[in-house]
Structures are given as structure tokens and as C-alpha cells.
Amino acid sequence: MEERQTILEVKDLQTSFFTDDGVIPSVDHIDFHVREGEVLGIVGESGCGKSVTSLSIMGLVPSPPGKITSGQILFEGKDLTKFSEKEMRRVRGNDIAMIFQEPMTSLNPLFTIGNQLLEAITIHKKDWSKRKAKDRALEMLTLVGLPRAKELMNDYPHQLSGGMRQRVMIAMALVCDPKLLIADEPTTALDVTIQAQILKLMRELNERLNTAVILITHDLGVVAETCERVVVMYAGKVVEEGTVSTIFNNPQHPYTKGLIASVPDMRFKKQRLYSIPGSVPKPGTINQGCRFAARCEFVFGRCTEENPPLYETSDGHKTRCFLYDEKEVLADDRAVVKS
Amino acid sequence: MTEPLLKVEGLKKYFPVRTGLLGRHTGNVKAVDDISFFVNEGETLGIVGESGCGKSTTGRMLMRLLEPTEGKVTFNGKELTNISNDEMRKARREIQMVFQDPYASLNPRHTVEKILMEPLIVHNIGDPKSRKKKVHDFLEIVGLSSYHAKRYPHQFSGGQRQRIGIARALMTNPKLIIADEPVSALDVSIQAQVLNLMQDLQKELKLTYIFIAHDLGVVRHISDRVGVMYLGKMVELATSEYLYAEPLHPYTKALLSAVPVPDPEFKREQIILEGDIPSPSNPPTGCTFHTRCPFKMDICVKEIPQLQEVKTSHFVACHLYNEQVQH
Secondary structure (H helix, E strand, O other), X not given: OOOOOEEEEEEEEEEEEEEOOEEEEEEEEEEEEEEOOOEEEEEOOOOOOHHHHHHHHHOOOOOOOEEEEEEEEEEOOEEHHHOOHHHHHHHEOOOEEEEOOOOOOOOOOOOOHHXXXXXXXXXXXXXXXXXHHHHHHHHHHHHOOOOOHHHHOXXXXXXXXXXXXXXXXXXXXXXXXXXXXXXXXOOOOOOHHHXXXXXXXXXXXXXXXXXXXXXXXXXXHHHHHHOOEEEEEEOOEEEEEEEHHHHHHOOOOHHHHHXXXXXXXXXXXXXXXXXXXXXXOOOOOOOOOOOOHHHOOOOOHHHHHOOOOOEEEEOOEEEOOHHHHHHHHHHHHHHHHHO | OOOOOEEEEEEEEEEEEEEOOXXXXXXXXXXXXXXXXXXXXXXXXXXXXXXXXXXXXXXXXXXXXXXXXXXXXXXXXXXXXXXXXXXXXHHOOOEEEEOOOOOOOOXXXXXXXXXXXXXXXXXXXXXXXXXXXXXXXXXXHOOOOHHHHHOOHHHOOHHHHHHHHHHHHHOOOOOEEEEEOOOOOOOHHHHHHHHHHXXXXXXXXXXXXXXXXXXXXXXXXXXXXXXXXXXXXXXXEEEHHXXXXXOOOXXXXXXXXXXXXXXXXXXXXXXXXXXXXXXXXXXXXXXXXXXXXXXXXXXXXXXXXXXXXXXXXXXXXXXXXXXXXXX
């Protein structure tokens, strides 16, 4: 595809939680990358590790009990896992910003919107004058489509609706021109019509400011409409990765297939929904073999014994499933024959 | 035509707003404002709308968990809105409810057996031995096993808890189940399991459902007819096929176009509504949607549109269709 620089590369990341029941790897050796100006979706059901991944990138994993136990997070070539808390604070909000699911709980109810926006600016842009900071705050509020920005600066969070609060959060996240925005379920708490407004805003801002976005969500519809590439996670592992159209038109991993088939589609009525039997395993309970094996309809001997690696089945399309092993072998053979 | 199983006429719920030290009555929050509909035996009526539209309040009023301010609910030929609390309790044997949050609606200190037996004891059905058998039977019916009976709610996953919630609703052999957002707290793969279970049970036990949800895909999947609510009013009511293929009300159109579709190749014209839902304590005059409607006319500000049959079995409350009304 186009020549865009990779700005974030997550390599072999493992984040574990040290609990009374032992060490539980919530994110288990995952790899993915984000390119400049790209919108990457991370999808998965609850407990798959998608939120822990984002917290790991931001250095916000609650510690104890959590800890990054292996791997690297390379942001513009520098390993964030090696950063001190002080260095991390300079990155957070400045180079990488984050917005959360609950716009109600991520704003401080005791301070005005203006106060909180200015705080974000003054922490990172120490040399800016008050005037300049205020102009920037107003500019951002207008950019995210909030009317009467001036008066809004003096309003408190409770005076705004859910959709407006999420717009304020986006304005706050983008106020220092970050290169990467992590959005963790940004529209889950919102109504459909408001969700449509916010997603449209995020698409527009991504195009205009060229900020790369990691969109974490459980909603496949949101992914299809917003993202360029998708990473599907299951029980702490990346099970499939590819462009949006390959994931939706040619899903390979049985879990991805099942997930897409179980969404009721508003456009037509199916007699019966496909459903994946069983439920997501508790983290840490499956240590041997493929984590999806117990729910998979194509399971065979090898699945419960060995851990499947990620097979690259076509350019940029990777699947963690032994079903695609042969192809890989064949491709290797062909390569050998050619050489 | 046969009499519908449930008939709702002019149902209203106003919550009084009291202010000041003396608690003077200064206004009303019109949570549900004059809605009428019916449900036929064996069908599923879906009710959709965004938060605050009054869909849950409606569900609760049908069971009289909330007293309606005005209006009439007739179930199986019997009026529910004028009977005593005692009689209502007996009537609830035939109408049961499934709630959204399977975590909050099961008592954490009771075993599943006790939770499921409770409705039988309250309604005085059977003796201890037959009750126990029934509990075990229904656990199997909803896809759990009889050995689960001795466990506590925290030992189950979200999907399993919702199965217990459904089993509890079925214990008294009800005719009508009101399900209020039964799958919205569940993951997609589990949601599909529970929806399939509900459809199977409907066929097997000849149940009638009122399915309240905000997810339009889920509602389309399970419902025969769908009602769309906005700010306490029913704005459109039609068979799910017609409603999704040919929505008439501007709000329904916008709502349907806002739903993200899991298909990256699917292109459509999105109608993005401006602004937020107005407060139900001070709803706009006339049509409550006129503040956000792209087709607003003068009449919309002045007159409240009535739900009228515009096409066969397709009802809409919008002044745009005044000329097409069928009599």
C-alpha cells in the first residue's frame, strides 16, 4: 500500500496480573503496528485484553497487581516500556492521547471545561502564554463541533449532555496535537444517533489532522465504518489481522467468522443467528494449545497440544490457526523450488 | 379478527417535579405520553428508542411495577389498570419480566434453586417435590444442567445468568414475557445464543414477547412488529419488514441510517441528526421531534401528530403523511 511510516510498534507484548490465584497474562505476547494517520481497530469481546493493551501503551496499567512482563512498545523507535514515570508523563497527552468510554467519569465534576482544557495545555506547552493557550482551547472546542465555545469554557461537566462531554474529551485529547489517539470504546455509552455524530467527527478529524487512531471496540459495525485495518483479539491473543475488507469479506480464523456471523444485521432477517457455543475462557485457564479450541467447530488433535503461530496467508493478512498451516508450508515449498 | 392478548390505550406516565423546601409541584416529566398499541398472541412486538424515550417505563407500567398516570391496559380480556394490588399480583403469574442486568436481578445470597422456586411459592403452585422437579426441568430447557441448581449466581457467566433470568420468568408458565434489554449487557457471541434460545422457547411454549431494546439489529431479528419511541411517544409502528425496508417517520429514517452496519462495502446516505434529545420535563410543543427534524413544517410546532394508519398495518405519527391516512 502507500508508504506510511510506522509510528507505533508493539512487539511480543505480555502484560500480566499478579493475583492470589497466580500470574495471569491478560495480554499474551501480542504484536501489531500502527502507521501514520491510520485508523486501526482492535476488536474482541470482554476479557480479551483489548483495554489492557491500550493501558499498556499509555503506561497506565495499575501496578501492583499489573505489570508488563515482556516485550517492547516502540513509539517512533523509542521503547516506552523503558521510560520512567516522568518521561512517560511527557508522552501522555502530548504525543499519545486517550479517550475513554465514560465521558461522565473522565471529566472532573469540580472544574469548568475551560479549566480542564487549559490544564492539559499548560502541562505540556510550558512556554505558551495564557492568551495563546486560551485561543487554542477555544479553537479545539469549535473544531469538535461544539456551539458557543466561549460560554462553554465556563460550564461544568454536568451541564453538558453525554455526546457533548465526549466531544469535550476529544477536544482535550487533541489539544496538544498528538500523533496517536487511543479511543477505548468511545461511543459505547452513547445513543445511536449521537454515536453517528461522534464517529463522523472522528473520521473528519483523522483526515484533517492526520492523527493516527487506535479504536478499541466490541462493535463490528463501528469497525466496518471507521477503520482501515483490524486486529481481532481473543483471550489475550491476536487471532487475526488484516484490512477491513479482508476481515469482513474473507475472515479466516473460526472465531472471526463466528463473531461476524453472530451479529444480527439490520438489513435482512436471518431465520436463525449463528452462535459460537460455550463462553470465553477465564484468563489464565488455558495454557496449552489454541485458546479457541474448546469452542471451535474445526478443532483437531494438534489444536489442543500446540500453540498456533500467526500465519501470514496473504499480504498483511495474518491468522493464528493451524488450518492455514498447509498453505504456509506450500508457499515455503514454492519458494524453495523457485530458488 | 381475534382479540389481541394485550391492549394498551392512552397510557401515560408523568413523574412530578417538586422543587423548593415545601416540595411544591412545579412540573411534570412526561416519561410516557399517551401511547396505544396491542400485542397479538404468539407474536413478538419490539419496542426501540434511545435512552430516555420511555420504553422501559412502558414495560414496567404494563406489569404495574410503576402505576400509570392515565390509560388502560387490557390483558387477555381483563383490565389490569383498575384491579387491586392483590389481584395484580395474581395476574403477574401470566405476565413475567426479564431484566437487562443479569448481575443485579438475581439475589447473590440465594442458590439458583431457591431463585427459581420463589415464583412457584409466591403463586402457590405445586408441592415442594414437584417444584424441585420443575426447577430442574427448566434449567435443562434454558440450556443449563440440573447440577447447576445448587450454585450461586456469582458462579455463572453473564450469558448463563441471563438464562437463569429467563428460566425464572418461565417458572409460572406465563403467556406474555416482557424482556427489557435482555441481551444488551452480553457479548456478541453470547447475545446470539440467548436470542436463539428465546426464539426456540417462543415456538415450544407458545409465548408472546414484548422485546424492549435500543439495538435495532437485534430488534429486527427477533420481532414480528416494531414500535419506535421518541420522547415518550410512539412515532411509528409497523411490521418489522416494512419498518426496516420503508421507514416513514423522519426520526426512524435517521435512526436506521445511524446504525453502523458490519460491512465495509455497504454505502448509504447517512442522515446525521443535529443536537441532542430535548428534556422530557420540557418537551417541544407540537411534534416533539420538530427541533431536530429536517422536514419541519409550520404545523409541526403547533399540533401534536397522531399515530395514524398510512399504509396497511403501518402506523406513523407525522404531519408529512396527513393526506395518506387510511380510514
